Amino acid sequence: MVNIYDNTLDNPNYYRQFSCGESLITLYNCPLKNKYQDVWCQHNYFIYVIEGTKRWHTAQGTFELTENTCVFVRKGAAISEQLSDDKFCLVMFFVPDDFICEVLKSKTSPIYRSDETFHTVMPIINDNYVQAFFKSIMHFFEARYEPEKALLELKFRELILTVAGNLNNREMLAYFGALLHEPQAISLQKVMESNYCYNLKLEAYAKLVNRSLSAFKRDFRKQFDTTPGKWLLEKRLIHARNLLVNTNKTVSEAAFESGFESVSHFSRAFRGRFGLTPISVKNPVFA
Structure with a gap:
């Protein structure tokens, strides 16, 4: 999988970018290379x-x-899909958890924990304030000089405070409340439940929960009473079986959409867990 944050940092000549600490602004002006791309980001x-x-x-x-x-x-993690041969241009702001929390704590009106459900992708109300903000950012990319770091930090703060000030951004505000108030154990569980079906390494999962690899393994075992490897394998196999039984996915599609590196590895693990081959589950006539 492609780490879009690291990939951007590693290619400053390809992606025009401005950074302030770990926060990063970049302009993607992308011709179509691959229609589908597996991506992930620790921020x-x-x-x-x-x-x-x-x-x-x-x-x-x-x-x-x-x-x-x-x-x-x-x-x-997610899978990005480009829908045409035309170029795709966007501005991206990468913001770490701790920076978001620091800015939110400065708000006059506090953000509380909410029971509102939030997804991986959350729509932002594109009101006049948001449009004006992004128009101001485009001037950075058009200029020949690098903006001051202090100004960049102010722009990151402005973005977070602008979107957090609109109460109609309910999903995002629920997530912000979770960042501020949820125990680490709940955060770890939510990250794992949202990302187990992607072929991420354990080091990537550790980054997603803001832990070292050793701390991630220790905290994971304390919470789930098993190792991350065993838990991931079980979740992926159950997910793959559900895809085979309840959708039109092929064995190959079910394998890759459940986080397995190869069909052969998936088939061996599936038979070891369920006593049947994936094809026999997909087509019972072959059982």
Whole structure:
């Protein structure tokens, strides 16, 4: 999977970018290379679409991003799909959890924990304030000089306070409340439940929950009473079986959409767990 944050940092000549600490602004002006791409990021990010259409496929469903769409994407994995041969241009703001929390704590009106459900991709109301903000950002990319770091930090703060000030951004505000008030154990569980079906390494899961690898393994065992590897295998196999039984997915599609690196590995693990081959579950006549 492609880490879109690291990939951006590693290619400054390809992606025009400005950074302030771990926070990062970049302009993607993308010709079509691969229609589908598996992506993940250890930071949350905002997307503002300037041109083109893309879909983000997540564990909760599919979200279509079109021109002038603004969304907030919480850290984790997804599959991006470009819908045409035309270029796709967008502005992305990567913002770490701790920076978001620091800014939110400065608000005059506090954000509380909410029972509102939030998904991986959350729509942002594209009101006049949001449009004006992103128009101001485009001047950075048009200028020949690098903006001051202090100004960049102010722009990151402005973005978070602008969207958090609109009470109609209910999903995003629920997520912000979770960042501020949820215990780490609940956060770990939500990250794992949202991302188990992607082929991420354990080091990536550790980054998503803001832990070292050793701390992640220790806390995971304390909470789930098993190792991350065993838990992931079980969740992926059950997910794959549900895809085979309840959808038109092929064995190969079910394997890759459940986080397995290869069909052969998936088939061996599936037979070891259920005593049947994936094809016999998909087509009982072969059982």
